[in-house]
Amino acid sequence: MNPTNQGDPLIVIVSHRGPFSFTARRDGGFKLTRGAGGLVTALGALAQKHEVLWVACALSPADRAWAKLHEARPERVDGVQLRLISPNLQRHRLFYNVIANPLLWFIQHQLWDIPRAPSIDRNTWKAWEQGYTWINHLYAEVIAHTLADEQRPIIVLPQDYHLYLLPFYLREAMGERVHIQPFLHIPWPGPDAWRILPAQIRNSILIGLLSANRIGFQTDKDAFNFVQTCRFYLPDAHARGTRDTITYRGRTIRSTAYPISIDVQKVEQLAEDGRTRQHRAAFSEYLSGRQLILRVDRIEPSKNILRGLQAYRNLLESYPEHRGQVQMLALLVPSRLEVDEYQDYLRDIMGEAGLINAEFSTSTWEPVRIVVGDNYARALALMQLYDVLLVNPIADGMNLVAKEGVLVNLKNGVLVLSEHAGAFYELGDHALTVSPFDTYGTAEALHQALTMPEEERLARANKLHDIVKQADVNHWFHAQVDDALNDLSSHARKSSTPGTPGNKPSA
Amino acid sequence: MNPTNQGDPLIVIVSHRGPFSFTARRDGGFKLTRGAGGLVTALGALAQKHEVLWVACALSPADRAWAKLHEARPERVDGVQLRLISPNLQRHRLFYNVIANPLLWFIQHQLWDIPRAPSIDRNTWKAWEQGYTWINHLYAEVIAHTLADEQRPIIVLPQDYHLYLLPFYLREAMGERVHIQPFLHIPWPGPDAWRILPAQIRNSILIGLLSANRIGFQTDKDAFNFVQTCRFYLPDAHARGTRDTITYRGRTIRSTAYPISIDVQKVEQLAEDGRTRQHRAAFSEYLSGRQLILRVDRIEPSKNILRGLQAYRNLLESYPEHRGQVQMLALLVPSRLEVDEYQDYLRDIMGEAGLINAEFSTSTWEPVRIVVGDNYARALALMQLYDVLLVNPIADGMNLVAKEGVLVNLKNGVLVLSEHAGAFYELGDHALTVSPFDTYGTAEALHQALTMPEEERLARANKLHDIVKQADVNHWFHAQVDDALNDLSSHARKSSTPGTPGNKPSA
Known part of the structure; x- marks a missing residue:
């Protein structure tokens, strides 16, 4: 890529899933579909201010065909320069289906049934070396090659747990001239969770990340856990009494929280969309005056759907006045x-729901209804209607359902929120917070929410609404870019200091 | 109890299981059986130097009958003053079968299948309040009552995870005049493991322990994890830059490692006992020159028996030269x-062993044999005969099998040792150490052990033998008592300092 302006930086976003996906058209061209994630949302505003290069992985045959057409250089697509890598499919499978999911995901959400799984076997080691390591190296190669002649300052923003080794390989290829600042969307647990990995893999991950300049996490707790994990496992990593800084082999790395959020404007618009209104009307009728306890989740063990059902059963047992209401x-x-773990989890959920209905249902009342499917308009409609939103994950980087819910809800509904969701740190003061393992306590919180005086509901709902309204996803992303720009300019100042005779430290 | 000598302290050991168990005799008297644990072993030497009171729980009908006879005051039994408490059986069941095992045990060994268990339900809360809390309080009451007129300095040594709240209640009842120093035999994990408990229970445990003067752990890592856990969850607990000291509400509490060991002399004697020799001869014949990989464990998920079998399978696959050998x-x-978890675990073990034998056995070779039963002479005989001792727990306070094995082995056998056994910190340098989750790495270690040159085997075996020989269980116990005595005398010095005019700090 050629320089356009030496002062203006180039922003390089690196992720596994790209901002667009392609489908082949009959005429040999490609149809473009924009993704829905927070980053893609933030991209619009960003691309107006900065030049953006996005490097991602081709995930479909059409993606790969598009990548092949544009393998020499990035191509401008919808306001950004796009570059897709096309790794060997077998290596990608090892990278994605053996290491990233489930191994890293399960470790970072602390989900393993430890007496039995995981077993780090020959296939795991192969997947680590020939899949995860290889693909991280490929990303670095492609980026270094693409930016070989780049004269502008470069800010590289690798996304999430797929790219832990990228900072190391990129630093190796490009030296200190590139500012590397990963953001991790999922939780970073304390040192114990990382004991599951053999030292060689664990240390590669830590040293990989410590090749960055600054690392972004969802919460202060994650950022602190990262510092602790490095201190625990790397004898030459030091925090020097701080909670957010590591010095490692002569370099200083910062660990910073940037809580992700939602696209407030877009969610508000969709909530008033025609389809959403239709769902709202239909479900209002279905509920026929009953209070609604809602949950909205991917089918995922970390979401703690099973204990949510147990808490609901406990509610109906302890407070029979809610039955039918x-x-x-x-x-x-x-x-x-x-993945077996996910299928088994869904089976257990359906079983538990069936048993609750078998025990408590009447001719006119179905205590719990599980709706499996993906329909965002329907979800938004129900988020407007809930009296109680139950968000009780075992572990969750942030949990955007909590933020969407309190933004669009029309009933002054109460948020029952796990103390282990990232959102706890922003919303916890005005929610009823629970330990996700405590089904008794969760049932008590549900009862408290269902019987809360209207005045208190209103006060809490307003506070929650205002918090989310004030910090949307653009805020999240620009805070990261601003810190990167500040780091870059302070680095530039420092670098030039020795060569400026007569320059005084206080000048 | 009446004072005998004002300077000589009274040592009070408090545990769930006592040093003796009773059985009713026909003549109305009681037969006494001495327990086998490390504490009981250390007691012999201790009771010659100090007056010892042991407070434990009556566990059998005969224990309870004995306790009823001696409920007014402690009774001298086999050199110690013994006092048994007899709690309500229902409360004891809640204390023991709901809270101590499995909840605390599973948390501290990090064994839960987190997406599904535990569920802290109404019964758990009841067991916490009416079982665990109540029985800890009962212990404190009995001790305070027994020691009401005691004039000597008092050192109380509560044992293990059954008595976390005892220091709090005892401090409340007796004030600062009693030195309280618990020892925890099982691992203390980092802050994350404790997230499973609701804040109220977790904080009660931490504050309970922080009512002690000093807390003993198996390793420096456990001691450090305790400090970290307190800092993480209690806003007013501070470490002030140390790794082993907490200040909490104006008091200073030390966190110290005392690695437990075995009764060297007794184990050496038993290894030459007639029954042991018989087993040794029989198994030597059975092995008929094959190399022996031995493991000896309770049937317990933390012991990682399943992954041990997977590693063995992996060995036979990767290195066919060992088949039949x-x-x-x-x-x-x-x-x-x-307990269901234990029964399921045994089923899985037997299944995996069966599959290995189905796949690899020949008409003259059974690759793996599982021997279920309790026979210490047989275990000692096989410990003398192993070429490789596999000790690969997921988590283990110490693991005494590793110490017994390297003490009595006659073949210069190699120890393959998990980096998460407490014994790792003493024996790791001369063992082949493995990550217990890494079945591939464990298979490689087994191969390395089976093919190690005799000279290296000898050198390692000698080092391991010497380490265990030099630090036996008496050493473990006396180190604790010595620290307690020092704490007491320095406390006494400090207390008397203000009242001693002209006393100089350097005097």
Whole structure:
């Protein structure tokens, strides 16, 4: 890529899934579909201010065909320069289906049934070396090659747990002239969770990340856990009494929280969309005056759907006055059902729901209804209607359902929120917070929410609404870019200091 | 109890299981059986130097009958003053079968299948309040009552995870005049593991322990994890830059490692006992020159028996030269089989062993043999005969099998040792150490052990033998008592300092 302006930086976003997906058209061209994630949302505003290069992985045959057409250089697509890598499919499978999911995901959400799984076997080691390591290296190669003649300052923003080794390989290829600042969307647990990995893999991940300049996490707790994990496992990593800085082999790395959020404007618009209104009307009728306890999740063990059902059963047992007066609706979005753990989890959920209905239902009342499917308009409609939103994950980087819910809800509904969701740190003061393992306590919180005086509901709902309204996803992304720009300019100042005779430290 | 000598302290050991168990005799008297644990072993030497009071729980009908006879005051039994408490059986069941095992045990060994268990339900809360809390309080009451007129300095040594709240209640009842120093035999994991408990229970445990003066752990890592856990969850607990000291509400509490060990002399004697020799001869014949990979464990998910079998399978696959030349023997001691998790675990072990034998056995070779039963002479005989001792727990306070094995082995056998056994910190340098989750790496270690040159085997075996020989269980116990005595005398010095005019700090 050629320089356009030496002062203006180039922003390089690197992720596994790209901002667009392609489908082949009959005329030999490609149809473009824009993704829905927070980054893609933030991209619009960003691309107006900065030049953006996005490097991602081709995931479909059409993606790969598009990548082949544009393998020499990035191509301008919808305001950004796009570059897709096309790794060997077998290596990609090892990278994605053996290491990233489930191994890293399960470790970082602390989901393993430890007496039995995981077993780091020959296939895991192969997947680590020939899949995860290889693909991280490929990303670095492609980026270094693409930016070989780049004269502008470069800010590289690798996304999430797929790219832990990228900072190391990129630093190796490009040296200190590139500012590397990953953001991790999922939780970073304390040192113990990382004991599951053999030292060689664990240390590669830590050293990979410590090749960055600054690392972004969802919460202060994640950022602190990262510092602790490095101190625990790397004898030459030091925090020097801080909670957010590591010095490692002569370099200083910062660990910073940037809580992700939602696209407030877009969610508000969709909530008033025609389809959403239709769903709202239909479900209002279905509920026929009953109080609604809602949950909306991917089918995913970390979401703690099973204990949510147990808490609901406990509520109906302890407080029979709610029987017939309340309705639990669980909207479950299918996810990774090709993995045994996910399929078993769905089976257990359906079984538990069936047993609750078998025990408590009447001719006119179905205590809990599980709706499996993916329909965002329907979800938004129900988020407007809930009296109680149950968000009780075992572990969750942020949980955007909590933020969407409190933004669009029309009933001054109460948020029952796990203390282990990232959102806890922003919303916890005005929610009823629970330990996700405590089904008794969760049932008590549900009862408290269902019987809360209107005045208190209103006060809490308003506070929650305002918090989310004030910090949307653009804020999240620009805070990262601003810190990167500041780091870059302070680095530039420092670098030039020794060569400026007569320059005084206080000048 | 009446004072005998004002300077000589009274040592009070407090535990769930006592040093003796009673059985009713026909003549109305009681037969006494001495327990086998490390504490009981250390008691002999201790009771010659100090006056010892032991407070424990009556566990059998005969224990309870004995306790009823002696409920007014402690009774001298076999050199110690013994006091048994007899709690309500229902409360004891809640204390023991709901909270101590499995909840605390599973948390501290990090064994839960987190997406499904535990569920802290109404019964858990009841067990916490009416079982665990109540019984800890009962212990404190009995101790305070027994020691009401005691004039000597008092050192109280509560044992293990059954008595976390005892220091709090005892401090409340007796104030600062009593030195309280618990020892925790099982691992203390980092802050994350404790997230499973609701804040109220977790904080009660931490504050309970922080009512002590000093807390003993198996390793420096456990001691450090305790400090970190307190800092993480209690806003007013501070470490002030140390790794082993907490200040909490104006008091200073030390966190210290005392690695437990075995009774060297007794184990050496038993290894030359007639029954042991018989087993040794029989198994030597059975092995008929094959190399022996031995493991000896309670049937317990933390012992990682399943992954040990997977590693063995992996060995036979990767290195076919060992087929027919090696024999795995797993001696499994039944444990808690009334708990589902333990029964399921044994089923899975037997299934995996069956599959390995189905795949690899020949008309003259059974690759793995599982021996379920409790026979210490047989275990000692096989420990003398192993070429490789596999000790690969997921988590283990210490693991005494590793110490017994390297003490009595006659073949310069190699120890393959998990980096998460407490014994790792003493024996790791001369063992082949493995990540217990890494079945591939464990198979490689087994191969390395089976093919290690005799000279290296000898050098390692000698080092391991010497380490265990030099630090036996008396050393472990006296180190604790010595620290307690020092704490007491420095406390006494400090207390008297203000009242001693002209006393100089350097005097």
